[in-house]
Amino acid sequence: MRHKSFKANRCPVARSLDTIGEWWSLLIVRDALVGIRRFSDFQKSLGLAKNVLSTRLKKLVACGIMEQVPASDGSAYREYALTQKGRELFPVIVALRQWGESYLFSRGEKRLQVLDKRTGKPFRVEVQNGKGKILTANDLELVTVMN
Amino acid sequence: MRHKSFKANRCPVARSLDTIGEWWSLLIVRDALVGIRRFSDFQKSLGLAKNVLSTRLKKLVACGIMEQVPASDGSAYREYALTQKGRELFPVIVALRQWGESYLFSRGEKRLQVLDKRTGKPFRVEVQNGKGKILTANDLELVTVMN
């Protein structure tokens, strides 16, 4: 049985997961964010089966997160590049990274990190209200709105 | 063949997805964040098979994201509550929500939204460096650090 789709769900979180919640999808976006562009490089970096990579890339292209572009080295091959829609998954990746750093590494373990190119300092994500006040899970209230 | 585990991966994003990247897991956390606590309420809200819900909840408890606590109404039943580790997935959920709101709804479509309880205004997540400057995907550089 195919697993359920959340495409028609009213909740944006569910729709997002429907689009990029499959195994590997967000890791492909993560790799793309740090500059990986070619099929074989994604495969080497991620170590996933080629058929699955193929399926995932097709879906990412189909939903406008990535696009196929001519290779940057002038060869006849093509590369995969993030669209604006794909680049805006950046906060999702950073939020996952931040949580993983906090809770899933033991002391002394090596880990990869991203830094601000300019300052060399790590990133943070914060949830804020309009005024720049930092919010936590206790501050939320649920409503339905029209787009 | 069982799908690959990222438990030993150096990348925090991969480890996070290993922990909460399965179908339904983040939606369970989303529901828990807005106050759902009981098995049957999760099932009603999500519409997933009971055996899968059972499996997911067990895993979430096993990895310290949720815990079983006595029912708040004094009955003999037990409820599921988020731990601190679970509540700190809040920015991940908000980031997914924000992206979904931007890209996955047509004009005029109804959608659920979360608001700041106090001000009634929507949340935003922002990626910042230490100084409060807002960053995008172009500002990042990848390094390996020791914990």
Added chain:
DNA sequence: CGAATCTGGTTGCATGATGCAACCAGTGAT
């Protein structure tokens, strides 16, 4: 108190998704 119902699951089964290996056409390098 006894029966019905609700809660929180478990078990079996059919089907879809994933990983692996083999294969293949077009491109590029020698």
Added chain:
DNA sequence: ATCACTGGTTGCATCATGCAACCAGATTCG
């Protein structure tokens, strides 16, 4: 001209998911 690399596709075995049936203990109803 040949040989390897790139970017896949196809087939197969196994695992995960959804669905339905079932079940034990707690609660409610009469």
